[in-house]
Amino acid sequence: MSTLHVLSHSPFGDERLSSCLRVIGPNDALLLSGDAAYALQPGTAPFSSLHARNLKLFVLAEDAQARALQVPDWASAIDYPAFVELSIHYDKVNSWL
Amino acid sequence: MAKSLLIISRQAPWSGPSAREALDIVLAGGAFDLPIGLLFLDDGVFQLAATQDAKALQQKDLSANLQALPMFGVEDLFVCADSVAARGLDPKGLSLEEARVLSAQDITALIDRYDQVITL
Amino acid sequence: MKFAIALFSAAHAPSSRRALLFAQAALAGGHEIVRLFFYQDGVYNASGSVVTPQDEQDLPKQWRTFVSEHQLDGVVCIAAALRRGVLNEEEAQRYQREAVAVGAPWELSGLGQLHDAVQDADRLICFGGA
Numbered sequence: 001m002s003t004l005h006v007l008s009h010s011p012f013g014d015e016r017l018s019s020c021l022r023v024i025g026p027n028d029a030l031l032l033s034g035d036a037a038y039a040l041q042p043g044t045a046p047f048s049s050l051h052a053r054n055l056k057l058f059v060l061a062e063d064a065q066a067r068a069l070q071v072p073d074w075a076s077a078i079d080y081p082a083f084v085e086l087s088i089h090y091d092k093v094n095s096w097l
Numbered sequence: 098m099a100k101s102l103l104i105i106s107r108q109a110p111w112s113g114p115s116a117r118e119a120l121d122i123v124l125a126g127g128a129f130d131l132p133i134g135l136l137f138l139d140d141g142v143f144q145l146a147a148t149q150d151a152k153a154l155q156q157k158d159l160s161a162n163l164q165a166l167p168m169f170g171v172e173d174l175f176v177c178a179d180s181v182a183a184r185g186l187d188p189k190g191l192s193l194e195e196a197r198v199l200s201a202q203d204i205t206a207l208i209d210r211y212d213q214v215i216t217l
Numbered sequence: 218m219k220f221a222i223a224l225f226s227a228a229h230a231p232s233s234r235r236a237l238l239f240a241q242a243a244l245a246g247g248h249e250i251v252r253l254f255f256y257q258d259g260v261y262n263a264s265g266s267v268v269t270p271q272d273e274q275d276l277p278k279q280w281r282t283f284v285s286e287h288q289l290d291g292v293v294c295i296a297a298a299l300r301r302g303v304l305n306e307e308e309a310q311r312y313q314r315e316a317v318a319v320g321a322p323w324e325l326s327g328l329g330q331l332h333d334a335v336q337d338a339d340r341l342i343c344f345g346g347a
Contacts, residue, residue, distance in 0.1 A: 001209040008232055008347045015139050019107075022179065022201045025209060034231050034347050060235075080242035087340055088218050094208065096107075097217040097225050097345040100336055114300065118257055121296065125328035131336070213341045217225065217257070 002027040004090035007036035011046035016096045021049060029056035029090060031083070032075075037063040040071065050075075058086065101132040103211035106141040111156045116144050119217050120162055127169030134173035134211060135166070136204065137196065142180045145191040163193050175199050175207060218248045221338035223331060224259035225345025228267055228276035233259070236344035237279055244287060252290045252334035253280075255323075259345065260298040263291070263323040266316060284322045292334075295325040 005024055011017040017039060024030060030050075032039055037059050039046035050057060051074060061077035064070075071077045078086065087093050104123050108115035119135075126133035137145055144159060151158035166174060174196040181188050181198065188198045199207060208214055220243050226232045240250060255263055262280050269275040284291040299308060302318065305325050309317045319325065335341050 003208060003214070008235075010347075019139055019180075023204045023208060025205045033235060080238045081246055083239060084242045084246050084248065087220075087342055092211075092213055093340060093342050094105075094214045094216055095343040095345070097215075097343060102332070102335055115257070118297065122256075122328055122331065126332050129329060129332055131332055213335050215223070215341070215343055217343075217345070 001092070002029070002090045004029050004031060004086055004093045006031045006033055006093060006095040007039075008034035009096070010035035011039045012044075017046055017049070020096055021053060024055060029058060029086070031078075031086065032057070032059040033063055034060075037067055037069055040064065040069045040075065042070070099131050100212035101134065101210070102126060103134040103136060103208065103214045105136045105138050105214060105216040106144065107139040107216065109140040109143040110149065110159060111151065111154055112140070115217060116141070117157065117159060117162075120159060122215065123166065123171055124162070124169055127166065127171040130170060132173075133171050134175065134207070135171060136175040136177065136199075136207065137180070138177045138204070138216075139180050140184075142176055142184060142186060142191075145176060145193050145196060146186060147190045147192050149192075160192055166193075167195060175204075177201075177204060218340060219251050219338045220248055221251050221254065221331075221334035221341045223254045223256060223334075223341065223343045224262060225257040225343060226347075227258040227261040228264075228269070228280075229273075230258070230345070230347065232344045232346060233262055233276050234274060237276065237283065239342060239344070240283065250287075250289055251338045252292055252330065253284065254331045254334055255291075255293045256297050256328075256331065257345065258301070260293050260301050260303045263293045263298075264303045264318045265320060266318040281322065289322075291323050292326050292330045293319060293323050294331070295327055298325055
């Protein structure tokens with residue numbers, strides 16, 4: 001079983017990213033949406049945590065673009081059709097509301 | 098076979114209606130005899146703090162609803178050990194005795210076991 | 218694939234727009250949406266009383282159009298809606314409230330409909346929070 005975890009809160013001053021990283025499994029993936037995209041801000045603790053984890057990482061392209069965030073080569077920017085495909089590829093979706 | 102659903106409750110008892118609305122999903126599922134699990138994570142563990150006084154805030158005390166879960170057929174109750182420790186609670190002194198205290202690794206496996214999950 | 222889509226945030230939240238875009242992409246991809254379920258602040262997306270600033274996206278209107286056009290099952294949790302003042306004609310009468318905020322294509326119903334959708338669908342996708 002594999003899970004696509006989806007985050008939408010800024011990682012700064014919010015616990016969701018760290019809690020997610022504590023429980024995310026080896027077959028799982030993580031999609032950064034909305035303000036969670038700020039985790040790709042270079043030179044920050046969230047950026048380092050994500051880089052170090054070596055997990056399958058996705059970001060909604062529109063959210064990276066809006067925030068002028070460069071998507072590193074260890075992450076993939078996706079659109080909505082790809083989001084739909086991902087939700088099918090993984091066995092279930094866990095959005096951290 | 099019915100699909101199983103895990104509810105992960107992350108909010109403290111009186112931070113808006115979230116704790117209650119998470120519980121309502123669980124109770125509804127139990128009433129329909131569905132396989133439901135409930136995990137208390139992050140601030141959600143405060144819902145299980147032994148000493149609480151909801152009346153001081155003119156709020157509803159959810160403890161009675163929580164205690165009623167097994168009666169609704171919901172016995173798969175879990176609480177995150179790390180969240181409990183970080184918040185200075187005693188894992189042996191939580192108000193829901195049936196709740197199993199899980200490590201992060203256990204939780205990874207737990208999420209994996211359920212067909213669907215709602216984290217609120 | 219059959220999707221159940223649940224929305225927990227208000228119309229002005231970015232996650233509500235994301236939910237709509239996801240739903241549109243799901244249909245465009247040839248998939249089926251068994252139900253849209255609005256819970257917690259998501260019930261505000263069904264409110265006909267929301268007046269969106271002219272220079273912003275009118276999500277309640279877009280949801281209404283989307284659900285009507287594709288004849289989807291759009292359900293609003295009645296308990297969550299009552300608490301937030303999103304009442305239909307029947308509930309407004311029952312509770313003697315002045316404003317009727319929700320009508321067709323939305324249906325006010327219980328959490329059983331969410332569970333039903335979870336059982337029926339291949340995937341449950343939740344949107345909300347921020």
